[in-house]
Amino acid sequence: MSESGTVSVEDVRRVAELASLELTAEVESRMLRDLNAILGYVSQLNELDTSAVPPMAQVSEVIGDAQTPTVLRADEVVPCLDRSVVMSGAPETDGVFFKVPKVIER
Amino acid sequence: MTVETTEIKPLSIDDIRASIESGTSRATAIAESYFEQIQSRDPQIHSYLSVNRERAFERAARIDDLAAKGEPLPVLAGVPVGIKDVLTIEGLQATAGSRILEGYRAPYTATSVQKLEAAGAITLGKLNCDEFAMGSSNENSAYGAVHNPHALDRVPGGSSGGSAAAVAGGMAVATLGTDTGGSIRQPASFCGVVGILPTYGRVSRYGLIAFASSLDRVGPFTANVKDAATVLGVIAGHDPMDATSSPLPVPDYTADLDKGVSGLRLGVPAEYFAEGLDAEVRAAIERSIDQLRAAGAIIKPISLPHTRYAVPTYYLIATAEASANLARFDGVRYGFRAKDANTLSAMYRKSRDLGFGAEVKRRIMLGTYALSAGYYDAYYKKAQQVRRLLTDDFLKAFAEVDAILTPTAPTPAFKLGEKSDDPLSMYLADIYTVTASLAGICGLSVPCGQSAEGLPIGLQVLGKHFDEAMILRVAQAVERLN
Numbered sequence: 001m002s003e004s005g006t007v008s009v010e011d012v013r014r015v016a017e018l019a020s021l022e023l024t025a026e027v028e029s030r031m032l033r034d035l036n037a038i039l040g041y042v043s044q045l046n047e048l049d050t051s052a053v054p055p056m057a058q059v060s061e062v063i064g065d066a067q068t069p070t071v072l073r074a075d076e077v078v079p080c081l082d083r084s085v086v087m088s089g090a091p092e093t094d095g096v097f098f099k100v101p102k103v104i105e106r
Numbered sequence: 107m108t109v110e111t112t113e114i115k116p117l118s119i120d121d122i123r124a125s126i127e128s129g130t131s132r133a134t135a136i137a138e139s140y141f142e143q144i145q146s147r148d149p150q151i152h153s154y155l156s157v158n159r160e161r162a163f164e165r166a167a168r169i170d171d172l173a174a175k176g177e178p179l180p181v182l183a184g185v186p187v188g189i190k191d192v193l194t195i196e197g198l199q200a201t202a203g204s205r206i207l208e209g210y211r212a213p214y215t216a217t218s219v220q221k222l223e224a225a226g227a228i229t230l231g232k233l234n235c236d237e238f239a240m241g242s243s244n245e246n247s248a249y250g251a252v253h254n255p256h257a258l259d260r261v262p263g264g265s266s267g268g269s270a271a272a273v274a275g276g277m278a279v280a281t282l283g284t285d286t287g288g289s290i291r292q293p294a295s296f297c298g299v300v301g302i303l304p305t306y307g308r309v310s311r312y313g314l315i316a317f318a319s320s321l322d323r324v325g326p327f328t329a330n331v332k333d334a335a336t337v338l339g340v341i342a343g344h345d346p347m348d349a350t351s352s353p354l355p356v357p358d359y360t361a362d363l364d365k366g367v368s369g370l371r372l373g374v375p376a377e378y379f380a381e382g383l384d385a386e387v388r389a390a391i392e393r394s395i396d397q398l399r400a401a402g403a404i405i406k407p408i409s410l411p412h413t414r415y416a417v418p419t420y421y422l423i424a425t426a427e428a429s430a431n432l433a434r435f436d437g438v439r440y441g442f443r444a445k446d447a448n449t450l451s452a453m454y455r456k457s458r459d460l461g462f463g464a465e466v467k468r469r470i471m472l473g474t475y476a477l478s479a480g481y482y483d484a485y486y487k488k489a490q491q492v493r494r495l496l497t498d499d500f501l502k503a504f505a506e507v508d509a510i511l512t513p514t515a516p517t518p519a520f521k522l523g524e525k526s527d528d529p530l531s532m533y534l535a536d537i538y539t540v541t542a543s544l545a546g547i548c549g550l551s552v553p554c555g556q557s558a559e560g561l562p563i564g565l566q567v568l569g570k571h572f573d574e575a576m577i578l579r580v581a582q583a584v585e586r587l588n
Contacts, residue, residue: 011475019429019474020436021467022455034468034529035475041530042418045488048495055490058320059306059546060350062497063571073346085213091443098438103450 007035116276116329119185119336126173126184133166133173133184137228140186144230144277151253151275153268155191156199157231162186166228182340183226188278190269191232192239193324194313195219202315203237203247203265206461207441216313217348218282218324218341225340230278234268237463238432239284239317241265242292242535245526246465253522254297256561260519263293263535266327270297273327280337281327286317287420288515288539290325294551295514295564300334300581301327303539305572306546307352309338310345318427319350321420321543331552331582335359338574354572362575363582368402372580373507377413378538384517390555390563391513397587398511398580406507410499413541415492417533420540422476422489429473435461468529497545500568504547509580510568512538514551518561538566548574552581554588 012032016023023031056062084095092099117136125131141159148154169184194200194212201207215223223229236246244252244267252267254260255275262271266283270293273281283290285303294301302325309324316322326337339359345351374395379388399405437443437457444456462470476485503510516537525532542549548571551564565584569577 007475012471015471015475015478018478019470020433020451020454020458021462021470022459023467024459027464027467030464031468031471035472037530038421038472038533039475042422042485042489045415045418045422045492048412048415048492050488050491050495053491053494055487056494056497057490058350059571062494062501062546063307072349081213086439089210089213089440091437091441100438100450101448101453 007032007039117279118330119182119279119333122185122279123179123181123183126169127179129173133169133228134163136184137162137166137186137230140230140277143275147275147277150258151255151271151277152250153234153252153272153275153277154188154231155201155234155249155268158198158229162228162230165223169226169228180224180226181336182222185227185279186230187222187227188230188233188269188272188281189219190235190266190281190283192235192284192315193219193282194315195229195232199232200315201232201249202239203235203249204461204463204466205248205442206435206457210441212313214313216324217310217345219313221341221343222282222337227280233266233272233281236265236267237466238315238428239265239286239289240428240465240469242288242532243520243522243525244268244293245522246463248463251522254519256298257519257559260521260561261296263296263515263519265289266301267293269327270294270299270301273297273299273329279328280333282324282341283327284314285323285325285543286321286424287543288536290327291539291549291551291564291566292515292535294327295566296519296562298553298562298564299327299329300331300550300552301325302334302338302550302574303542303548304338304342304574305352305548307350308342308548308572308574310343310348310351312345312347316431318424319431320427321424331578331585332360332363334550335363335578352572357575359575359578362579365579366401367398367580367583369404370509370580371404371406371507372398373406373408373503373510375408375410375413375503375510375512377410378512382516382534382537383513386557387513387515387517387563391511391565394554394565394584394588395511398583401583401587408503408507408510410503410541412492412495412499416496416541416544417537419489419492419496420536420544421472421533422485423493423544425469425473426476426486427473429470429477432462432466432470437461465529493544496541500541500545500547504570509576512566512568514538514564514566518557518559518563542568547571548577550577550581552584554584
C-alpha cells in the first residue's frame, strides 16, 4: 500500500477501463480527488503488522462447525426460470438470444 | 422543523392479528388505512418507490376469508409490510434505487419476502433506498431522497432509509431492509425504530440484489422489540438457495424477551465512546447503561482494540466485492441500455455511465483499484487480514460478556445535504456499525432517548453469532426502561 494516496489520472483511466466505466472529464477529476482522499485514509491499515494473520474471506471461517452451512445442496434436477420470463427483462432479444451491438470493433 | 412522529399509536403485530381473529377488524380494512396513511404522509417523506394495492388487497382478502371461516391465522396475518427495493418480488419492480434497473421486473421472489407473505403479511409496496444500498443518508437514491419523519429537513439514515422512515411514519407495521455496513441499524437509530442485523447466514440472501456478498444481510424494522423478534423468527432459517445460509434451527425469539437483564454481563467498549461522539448521544447511551445496571445487569468495561481500523477495512472489502457484483449490470440481460452505442464495449461503458450514480461509480472504481494487479495484496488482502483481527476482538470479548452496548451512530440524524459532498465524512457515519458487519455477529438498534431537538437516539446491542435471543432480551429491557 502506498504511504500517501498517489493515484494519477492515468490510474483513474486505467481503472475506469477495467470497470467498464466511461468518466467525463469533470467526473474524472472528482474521482481522482476522492480516490486519493479515500486511499490516503485507508493507508492507516499499514500501522498493523498482519504478516502472521490469515485473511478472512467469509464469516463461516470463524464460527463453529455445527453452525457452518453445508456448502452444497443435493445435486437434483429442479425446474429453473422459464426462458420467456428471463428474456422479458432484456433490453433487446429475439426470444432465444440476448442481442448486442457488434462485438468486433476493427 | 420537528413534526409529530405518528398521529396514531402504531398497531403491533399482536393487535392486528387479535383484531382480525376476533372480527373487530379486517385485513382489507387495515391495508386500506395504511394505504391512506401512505397517501397523506408519504408525499413529504418519500419512503415508497412503488405501491401495489391490487396485490395487497387480494392477499388481505384471503386472510379475511380464513378469519371468516374461523380458521387459525398465521403469525403475521394481515400485517402491512414494506420491502426495501433491493429485494425481489416476482412481477414487481426492483430498482435497487438505481436508474440502471429502471423498469426491471423481477422474475422470482426473495426467500425473506416469500416467508413473510407465507406467514400472512400484506406487502404494500417497495421502499426507497440508497442506490444498490450504498450510502448512509438515502441521498444516493436515483429516485430522490427520503425525509426523516421526525424532522423533514433531516436524513432518515441509509441505506435502508425508506424502510426505517415507513415504520416511523406509520406507513407499515414492519419492513425489510438490508445491512452491509450499518444500513439497518443506523437508519433505525435516526428514525427512532427497532432494526435488527441478524447473524450472517441467519436470513437467506436469495433474491437480494447483491452489494457485498460476504457482508450483506436482510433484517426487519419495527416500532417495538417484540414485533422485531416475531418478524425475525419468520424470515430466519436455512435456505438451499443460499449456500451461506445456516442450518441451525430457529428458536422462538419472543420466548426469553421478558427475562430481564439481571445477572447478564454487558460489555461497554471504550473505543466507541472516544472523540467524535456527540454529547447528547453519549448522555442518552450512558443513561441507558445506568438503567440497565440498576436493573441488575453487570456492566463491564471492555476493549475492542482494532475498532479504529474498521471503516477503512470495510470500505476496501465492501467496494472490492461490489465491483465484482455490479459487473453484471451491463445493459445485456436486464435493465437500462444506452441507445447510441455502436459497439459492445461502448454499449457497456455508456450504459453503466448513464445508469450508475456518482457514489456507485466511486465504489466500483475504489473496489476495482483495490483488486487490480499490483494492488491486491496491499489493499484487499490487507483488509481481509484486519477483518480477522476485528473479528477476534469480538470473539475474545464474548468470552467475558453476554452482549455489548454501544451508540448506534455518532450523531442523531444529520441534515439533508450536510455530508453529501464529502464521501469520507459520510463513511464515518458508519463508524460504530461496520465492525459487527465485518465480524458477522448479530446486532440491533433500539431507541433509547432523544436529543434536545427531539431527534431519536439509538442504542446498539451486539451479540455473539446466532445469539439474537440475547440481544432482543437486552433490547426489550432498554425499551421498558426508556
